[in-house]
Amino acid sequence: MASLDEFRQSTRAWLEANCPPSMRTPMPQDEVVWGGRNAKFKNPDSKVWLERMAAKGWTTPTWPSEYGGGGLSKAEAMVLQEEMARIGARTPLNSFGISMLGPVLLQYGTEEQKQEHIPKIIRGEIRWCQGYSEPGAGSDLASLGTKAIRDGDYFVVNGQKVWTSYADKSDWIFCLVRTDFEAPKHKGISFLLFDMASPGVSTKPIQLISGASPFCETFFDDVKVPAKNLLGDLNDGWTIAKRLLQHERTMISGFGLSGSRPGKAMPLEEVARQYHNDGDRLSDPVLRDRIAQFKIDAEAFALTSRRSAEEAKESEGPSATSSVLKYYGTELNKRRMELLLQAMGTQSLGWEGDGFEDSELDTTRGWLRSKGNSIEGGTSEIQLNVIAKRVLELPDIMNFVGKKK
Amino acid sequence: MKLTLNEDQLMLQASARDFCQEKAPVSVLRRLRDEKDPLGYDPTLWKQMSELGWTGMAIPEAYGGYAFGYGGLGVILEETGRTLLASPLISTVVIGATAITLGGSEEQKSSLLPAIVSGGLTLALALEESGFHNPAKTACEARASGDGYALSGNKVFVLDGHIADKLIVVARTSSQPGDEHGLSLFLVDKDADGLEVQRRWMVDSRNAAAVMLNNVKVNEDALLGEVDQGFELLDRVLDVARIGLGAEMLGSIQQVFEGTVEYLQQRMQFGVPIGAFQALQHRAADMYSEIELCRSLVRAALNALDEQQEPKRIAQLASAAKAKVSDTFFTVSNEGIQMHGGIGMTDEFDMGFYLKRARVAQQTFGDAAFHRDRFASLQGF
Numbered sequence: 192m193a194s195l196d197e198f199r200q201s202t203r204a205w206l207e208a209n210c211p212p213s214m215r216t217p218m219p220q221d222e223v224v225w226g227g228r229n230a231k232f233k234n235p236d237s238k239v240w241l242e243r244m245a246a247k248g249w250t251t252p253t254w255p256s257e258y259g260g261g262g263l264s265k266a267e268a269m270v271l272q273e274e275m276a277r278i279g280a281r282t283p284l285n286s287f288g289i290s291m292l293g294p295v296l297l298q299y300g301t302e303e304q305k306q307e308h309i310p311k312i313i314r315g316e317i318r319w320c321q322g323y324s325e326p327g328a329g330s331d332l333a334s335l336g337t338k339a340i341r342d343g344d345y346f347v348v349n350g351q352k353v354w355t356s357y358a359d360k361s362d363w364i365f366c367l368v369r370t371d372f373e374a375p376k377h378k379g380i381s382f383l384l385f386d387m388a389s390p391g392v393s394t395k396p397i398q399l400i401s402g403a404s405p406f407c408e409t410f411f412d413d414v415k416v417p418a419k420n421l422l423g424d425l426n427d428g429w430t431i432a433k434r435l436l437q438h439e440r441t442m443i444s445g446f447g448l449s450g451s452r453p454g455k456a457m458p459l460e461e462v463a464r465q466y467h468n469d470g471d472r473l474s475d476p477v478l479r480d481r482i483a484q485f486k487i488d489a490e491a492f493a494l495t496s497r498r499s500a501e502e503a504k505e506s507e508g509p510s511a512t513s514s515v516l517k518y519y520g521t522e523l524n525k526r527r528m529e530l531l532l533q534a535m536g537t538q539s540l541g542w543e544g545d546g547f548e549d550s551e552l553d554t555t556r557g558w559l560r561s562k563g564n565s566i567e568g569g570t571s572e573i574q575l576n577v578i579a580k581r582v583l584e585l586p587d588i589m590n591f592v593g594k595k596k
Numbered sequence: 597m598k599l600t601l602n603e604d605q606l607m608l609q610a611s612a613r614d615f616c617q618e619k620a621p622v623s624v625l626r627r628l629r630d631e632k633d634p635l636g637y638d639p640t641l642w643k644q645m646s647e648l649g650w651t652g653m654a655i656p657e658a659y660g661g662y663a664f665g666y667g668g669l670g671v672i673l674e675e676t677g678r679t680l681l682a683s684p685l686i687s688t689v690v691i692g693a694t695a696i697t698l699g700g701s702e703e704q705k706s707s708l709l710p711a712i713v714s715g716g717l718t719l720a721l722a723l724e725e726s727g728f729h730n731p732a733k734t735a736c737e738a739r740a741s742g743d744g745y746a747l748s749g750n751k752v753f754v755l756d757g758h759i760a761d762k763l764i765v766v767a768r769t770s771s772q773p774g775d776e777h778g779l780s781l782f783l784v785d786k787d788a789d790g791l792e793v794q795r796r797w798m799v800d801s802r803n804a805a806a807v808m809l810n811n812v813k814v815n816e817d818a819l820l821g822e823v824d825q826g827f828e829l830l831d832r833v834l835d836v837a838r839i840g841l842g843a844e845m846l847g848s849i850q851q852v853f854e855g856t857v858e859y860l861q862q863r864m865q866f867g868v869p870i871g872a873f874q875a876l877q878h879r880a881a882d883m884y885s886e887i888e889l890c891r892s893l894v895r896a897a898l899n900a901l902d903e904q905q906e907p908k909r910i911a912q913l914a915s916a917a918k919a920k921v922s923d924t925f926f927t928v929s930n931e932g933i934q935m936h937g938g939i940g941m942t943d944e945f946d947m948g949f950y951l952k953r954a955r956v957a958q959q960t961f962g963d964a965a966f967h968r969d970r971f972a973s974l975q976g977f
């Protein structure tokens with residue numbers, strides 16, 4: 192433990208010396224750094240902060256140092272996280288490369304693929320998007336129909352994806368394609384990586400109910416993808432796809448921590464006090480009870496997330512329990528947003544313009560956005576199915592009525 | 597009175613449905629929103645609504661109305677809820693006309709009610725002063741001044757405030773904020789000196805405004821009902837509003853639910869319509885049961901108005917209906933999104949409009965918690 196203490200001290204000193212003061216303040220939505228070829232740094236300090244953290248590999252603390260990662264043990268990474276939280280340091284880089292693709296690239300990628308892609312993810316040079324869902328393949332992802340046909344050194348990709356978050360802002364896509372049309376649906380899928388600037392790729396933004404346009408329809412028209420960009424074995428993409436979903440679900444479950452993580456968002460009871468002009472004790476007994484109920488669940492959830500991370504073997508990462516966390520975390524976040532509306536009254540029901548604070552309008556839109564939490568990354572229903580089948584090993588009705596394809 | 601619709605009401609329902617679906621589908625609200633329409637409603641539609649007699653539904657024949665009753669008005673409101681029709685129907689007809697009918701002098705009735713029937717007068721109730729419904733807490737002050745009163749205070753969430761020709765302002769003539777006694781209602785002209793009305797852009801794209809009264813002078817004859825006794829009148833008017841809004845919400849709920857059930861039948865995943873999954877079936881069946889209960893409460897409450905039952909009984913039904921319908925709209929609007937998956941999250945699809953409307957309607961004239969509390973008090977526990 193002595194070495195861990197030393198690590199803590201040196202980390203603390205480094206953060207003190209290197210984290211710019213403005214990076215120790217709560218991060219507005221429009222200052223979130225996503226990286227990429229067209230990276231935007233609304234606050235110039237966030238570029239400095241990203242570069243310093245990336246140089247240490249601390250945008251991805253536990254990834255191997257040979258590819259530029261931090262090379263930290265889980266315990267050290269926890270210390271880093273705690274020390275960052277202590278000074279309210281912002282996450283230097285958000286990306287699907289970090290939360291989703293990187294871990295499976297490290298697990299399934301060839302040496303050449305890792306060398307090519309991992310460092311660029313760590314430094315935020317390439318922004319990735321996720322080409323999974325299609326109009327006909329959502330919950331039943333394995334029924335996807337985007338085709339990739341081998342032609343010499345290339346795959347030629349044709350088809351359509353939908354709900355591709357940030358496709359219009361991303362540089363590369365990790366994409367599920369069908370490469371065997373005769374095999375059972377899970378056995379004919381491959382996992383391709385390609386440049387969104389390739390000829391034949393086009394995107395069309397879709398507006399969300401919150402007013403933002405973060406996701407797209409993505410079209411592929413004879414897109415030529417070098418064969419070396421196949422991740423894993425041909426027709427074995429489903430294994431990787433599922434593994435990536437576990438990482439994604441663990442990431443999304445983090446929404447459930449926003450109610451209990453200090454410094455992230457104003458605590459519900461504080462909001463209720465402000466809007467009801469209350470002293471310490473909340474005057475509305477119904478609201479008080481609901482907030483207490485929420486906070487108990489939020490704390491229990493945070494503890495469960497931690498326990499689950501501790502239990503996961505250092506090498507193995509997330510398992511089917513990622514579905515429990517994804518399910519509970521997102522339902523919890525939706526509850527938190529509904530409670531905010533209740534605590535703020537009609538001030539939470541504005542859309543734009545005078546009469547509403549920015550923080551109030553952010554709440555309204557954040558509430559609307561939160562409805563997607565229990566849909567993206569696999570719906571709540573699908574998580575419950577996974578828990579029932581994989582964790583509880585309950586029988587699948589499809590096996591009895593002979594519907595299973 | 598029966599809890600089912602009579603023949604006249606069924607005909608009214610059919611014609612109201614045709615009108616709303618053909619002339620005022622959700623795309624009308626979408627256009628008003630996208631174009632940031634300065635009025636926030638379509639005056640041509642409003643004129644047609646008055647020509648159909650909707651503005652005179654619950655107004656006595658003596659004042660030019662059609663005395664079709666609140667039952668009839670409720671049928672119409674349900675249909676407007678199905679397509680989220682934005683109009684001054686609730687603020688002017690359900691609230692304004694009711695306030696004048698119940699509390700107005702002969703003079704006020706004969707000058708104002710016919711104008712409402714003809715579609716030539718719009719009204720808005722300026723009541724709320726904070727983000728939470730609490731009429732007794734009204735602080736806006738009305739001081740005796742000369743032959744009349746001088747009104748000062750700030751109002752928020754005044755539905756249709758910026759398009760109203762006249763405001764019904766709830767103000768305090770005596771006692772303290774928190775007391776039911778001491779409130780009075782005043783009719784104030786939109787261009788009265790010292791009155792400022794600012795539109796607010798709400799999440800449901802419906803009209804609301806902030807109203808600032810700075811020493812607004814009104815004559816004695818602006819008083820609606822008795823001085824200091826306004827709470828009782830206000831509460832009766834609000835109960836009509838709660839029931840009327842409940843009917844509108846019921847229409848929206850049914851629209852969302854029916855659309856969702858249709859989607860469960862159509863959308864294929866895993867080689868079957870998703871409606872084949874019991875996880876979804878049971879939730880749909882549960883919602884169906886809740887909606888049936890809502891329908892009964894709303895209908896019973898509308899009947900109670902037409903039967904002119906005791907205000908206390910009406911109040912109980914109004915609170916029961918508003919509480920139940922608010923909870924059900926919450927559930928159904930959430931499930932509507934969830935059961936549609938990704939498509940439900942898109943602005944292009946109408947579901948989001950109903951979700952947004954649900955939260956505003958839930959909080960309007962008291963949310964479910966407010967009404968459960970009030971219901972308990974009315975029942976003496």
Ligand SMILES: Cc1cc2nc3c(=O)[nH]c(=O)nc-3n(C[C@H](O)[C@H](O)[C@H](O)COP(=O)(O)OP(=O)(O)OC[C@H]3O[C@@H](n4cnc5c(N)ncnc54)[C@H](O)[C@@H]3O)c2cc1C
Binds near residue numbers: 320330570572938
């Ligand atoms: C904000 C947001 C961002 C997204 N970003 C991305 C992205 O970047 N990349 C990407 O590829 N996808 C993305 N998605 C898509 C997401 O993964 C899908 O929307 C999701 O998997 C559901 O698929 P679907 O929309 O087709 O709904 P459907 O699968 O059609 O589901 C409709 C309803 O049926 C239910 N259902 C389906 N099957 C069952 C069953 N067996 N048992 C019980 N209920 C069932 C569902 O739970 C849901 O309630 C995003 C979605 C959202 C909302």
